[in-house]
Amino acid sequence: MPSSKKLLNPKIALPVKSASESKATIKTSERTEFLTNANAKSLSSKIEFFLISLNGTVYVEDSNRNKTLTPRAAAAYLTLQNNGKKYKFVTNTSRESDDKTQQLLASIGFGISKNDIYSSLTSTRDYLIKNELRPHLLVSDEVLAEQFSDLHTMLHRPNSVVVGLAPEKFNYANINKCFRLLARDKERKLIAINNGRHCLTPDGLSLGTGPFIKILESASNREAVAVGKPSHLFYWNVLESLGVTDPLTAVMIGDDVREDVIGALAVGMHVCLVKTGKYKAGDELTAIAFSRGEDLVEVPVEERCLVVDTFADAVSLLVKKVVEVGANVLL
Structure with missing residues (x-):
């Protein structure tokens, strides 16, 4: 393997379920084909559920916490909404409530409902209630x-x-x-x-x-x-909230190779890495180990995920239809 590749954790084996996660109602399927740039069009019809990271994917934030939407992010959201896809916008923040997150998004022109947001706080609530803590x-x-x-x-x-x-x-x-x-x-x-x-x-x-x-x-x-990203619990909780029974019908779109890509791969989902936010050149070459029988096989992330420039580009590839407003095609 080329020396430029970064080995994050050679012990990761996918898919993985811990004892506590085996109680989840979501069933796992043996993966036969990973979503990549080579097969995005052929697999797109099988993907009905979308998880999209907020910070870094839908919007980017500077050191003063000023937020700006990534190119055509609002149009991508409308495309998902108008084509009957089910989705959650996910965030790992624990310093702001979901209500505050919704208000912040509205202030930059991204008007989603609170129910469209699934945060590490939401995951915590679900975990506490489910386990009667x-x-x-x-x-x-x-x-x-x-x-x-x-x-x-x-x-x-x-x-x-x-x-x-x-x-x-x-x-x-x-x-x-x-x-x-x-x-x-x-x-x-x-x-x-x-x-x-x-x-x-x-x-x-x-x-x-x-x-x-x-x-x-x-x-x-x-x-x-x-219970937040990139834990298995977070991804099982959000998938369960959407009614997902097969992770292969869902895709995680994010900018963080560890929290978004590797975290979602570990529960058997399709993944898409975008080149905004936390993304750094070469992240798609990050090495990850997959189980093959009793062996671990090391491959670069790009062989197990779709890599595109933006959230909107991901939606353009994975959703067949376009949304039109008047004479303007948004995607």
């Missing part, structure tokens, strides 16, 4: 009020600790409270809304949720349950 939540006040007000049980013997991105809450007292809850009962779950090591803020690169999760994992001697 009573969480102690270390999240921002906005997220607590708008996403978890009915589940917040600080005063009622929580049996889980949930941590999201809440810089204003990341102090010794709050982290120590989470530790003490975990230390008192080894059965209490530690749940990471996401595990990002760092994030971009107006004043520069800042610590994400991941380092604080690591502190709690180390101190409490347990492994956190990850």
Whole structure:
């Protein structure tokens, strides 16, 4: 394999289901053909469900968090909507509620409904409800009020600790409270809304949720349950929310080779990498290992996914029809 290829994790084998994920109602199919640039047209008719990453794919964001839609993103959305495709716009943010995300999108001309959004916060709610967990939540006040007000049980013997991105809450007292809850009962779950090591803020690169999760994992001697991208749980949850029974009827479109492409491949979905947002030249050459019998076979990502310039280009390839407004063809 050429030395320019980046080996992210030589132990990844696809498709994979953990013991907890095997309880999902979604059935897996043995993959016979991967979506690539060579077969996009022939496979497009089999794809009915679309997962689309928001930040970096639908819009790009600068260091001051100013957002701009990627080329023809609004037209691509209309194409999906008008051709009867089912879709969710996914985001891994845990610092903004789904309501806030919807408002931000509307402000830049991308008017989708709240029900069209599936975030790591949504995935967390689904996981908590499905497993009948009573969480102690270390999240921002906005997220607590708008996403978890009915589940917040600080005063009622929580049996889980949930941590999201809440810089204003990341102090010794709050982290120590989470530790003490975990230390008192080894059965209490530690749940990471996401595990990002760092994030971009107006004043520069800042610590994400991941380092604080690591502190709690180390101190409490347990492994956190990850429910955001790129975890299997996130993808199973969002597929289940769409009613998907076969991952081969769904495609994940995203700009992040790890969270979007490898994460979705790991649950048996088709994937499409776009060259916007987090994409860096050569990401499509990232090496990934697939299981073949008892062996692991290493191949570049581009042999297992479609690679295009933009979200709109992906929709143009995968949706046969076009949408017209007056005399103007949008896609």
